[in-house]
Amino acid sequence: MRKYFFILLVFVIAFGFSTFAQNMIGNSDFTQSLYIPASIPSDGNIFTNNNWSFLVNATGGGTATSGNGYFEAVLSQTGSNSWAEQLLQSPITLDHGSIYKVSFMAKSSISRNVEVKIGGTAGVGWPAYNPGNGMAGGMTFQLGNEWKTYEFTFTMYKPTDEHARFEFELGLATGTVWIKKVSLEKVGQMESKSETQIATSTLTDVKGWNLIFDQDFSVATSIDKNVWNFDLGNGQNGWGNNELEYYTDHNAYIQNGNLIIEAKKETKSDKNGTYDYTSSRMLTMGKFSFEYGKVVIEAKLPQGQGIWPAFWMLGDNINQVGWPACGEIDIMEMLGNNSAKVYGTAHGPISGGVGIGQSYTLPSGTFSDSYHTFTFIWNKDAMGWYVDGHLYFFLTKSYVEANYGPQDWVYDHPFFLIINLAVGGNWPGNPNSSTVFPQKMYIKYIKVYQAQN
Structure with missing residues (x-):
């Protein structure tokens, strides 16, 4: 200051x-x-x-x-x-x-x-x-x-x-x-500071990629509990976003070569209240995390007012430093009332967790019509978000440090994976009479690679 x-x-x-x-x-x-x-x-x-x-x-x-x-x-x-x-x-x-x-x-x-x-x-x-x-x-x-x-x-x-x-x-x-x-x-x-120029090719100019995490649901018969945990309940406050769903471990399942996460309109109660919707949130916390690499997910997304699917990552030091200091990387988020647009965002101490991001809109059709590939590449210097191979958001460490401060780049440590389908919340708003249930997110595979040295 x-x-x-x-x-x-x-x-x-x-x-x-x-x-x-x-x-x-x-x-x-x-x-x-x-x-x-x-x-x-x-x-x-x-x-x-x-x-x-x-x-x-x-x-x-x-x-x-x-x-x-x-x-x-x-x-x-x-x-x-x-x-x-x-x-x-x-x-x-x-x-x-x-x-x-x-x-x-x-x-x-x-x-x-x-x-x-x-x-x-x-x-x-x-x-x-x-x-x-x-x-x-x-x-x-x-x-x-x-x-x-x-x-x-x-x-x-x-x-x-x-x-x-x-x-x-x-x-x-x-x-x-x-x-x-x-x-x-x-x-x-604010003082104007220019970014040290880094070519986007810094993300892809590698000798090769080693596959270190392979969840191919076309060959799976059940969810691997050695890889995935389930968050349960409503977080007592809608997981900090005023979401309406109650997360269970049975709204996610393998069927016809897909991992399916299903949001249902059904009543669920616990000691904290009663909820009108159920869904699932899966995460690899404590079982798999990685620092730098490439994440590739092929999926078909749900749709409808108040429907909020996401693929994202959190820093595995969250229990030590809390959020947003641990860092959050949203590989893909979509608001169901516009199923042709997805968002990629990096959250951290930057402006109190608000984050930096961009959106991508399909030239035709929606993400609910067919499968699309979501890719995120991350190294010590930069991050990139892709849809179907198209780079739509590129963020560098030098830009964040120059315009916000060195303390705001909090992505130089391992992160774990999260996939979920939320219902309602501050950002998407709540379902209305136009929202059809159940809604399903179909995931063919999730793969993580690291660059060869």
Whole structure:
């Protein structure tokens, strides 16, 4: 942060403050009444008319007013998550590489936390652009019964977002919360750094490939428990994504030369609750991991609103360092409401786990019509994501270290494999009346290679 502050001083000396330091928040002094939206879209692209809206989600409860220079919320239910009650303003445009300062005053009738999240909508994965340890991914602040000013800065590392949301997450506690004098100002620009050029051929210019992991389901009769574990349950919180499914070890099976993971609409209960869907999540944690190589998966994917298939990897040090410090590599993710597009992403400390990625759209047809090959290649210098042999995303260590910092490249250690079919969640949204069940993901094989020395 000192480096960015120095850059800002140089900029101000040369050009003055006129470009920055303008409050981007409407009704920042709470002299107007709250705006009531005509509808609340499930994808999060809400319009609050350059004003604030108070939203109460299913598990929350409370009332709120705005006027006389402050916002007041009387919260009658704690809710099961931080966003059970929200004070929200959207859309707000955040520019890639810009540095923003947030300031507000607040107090509460009881000592409690409030989470502040400036983030994106479902279409970009509900990221928090001001990463913190809050339940929604934002920053938490402890309020007392006296007015206090809270301030922080953050850098917009992700691409420009013209539909960002400024949210006060008010759930998880009852009582009364007061907020006033909210500001969001652009105060500087991230230092521009160029990437050391590395040719994409660095991924494929090898002497040859040695096969080190071969799961060919055309010759298998059952799932090999020496290779695969199963995650069971709902993670008590939807695996951190508000997913709806209950994972079992019997929604995955071998049939007709495929590993099939099947999502069903059926009721399942445990001590934590009742769930309307079942599916499976398989992983090689503790049984197989590797550092650098090539992963190749041939599969046909499911489809439908709220359906979320994925092939991905986690660093095998996750139990020691946690997520996102362990690193996450999403080889393929697809949202079932658009089965012609898949996503490849690298997550890590980068902007609090939000990650860097790209998408690929088929020139014709969908990933549910026929089988396609998903390939991921990774070495000490770079990563590449491919669909049917086409490289669509190339990420280098030098780019990450130059633009984020050396600590953000967390991919120089072994990772294990995960395959799953989720139902619902923050990113895909939930199933609706158009979603047909059961949905099946068909996998012909999963192979891992390492380059010959």
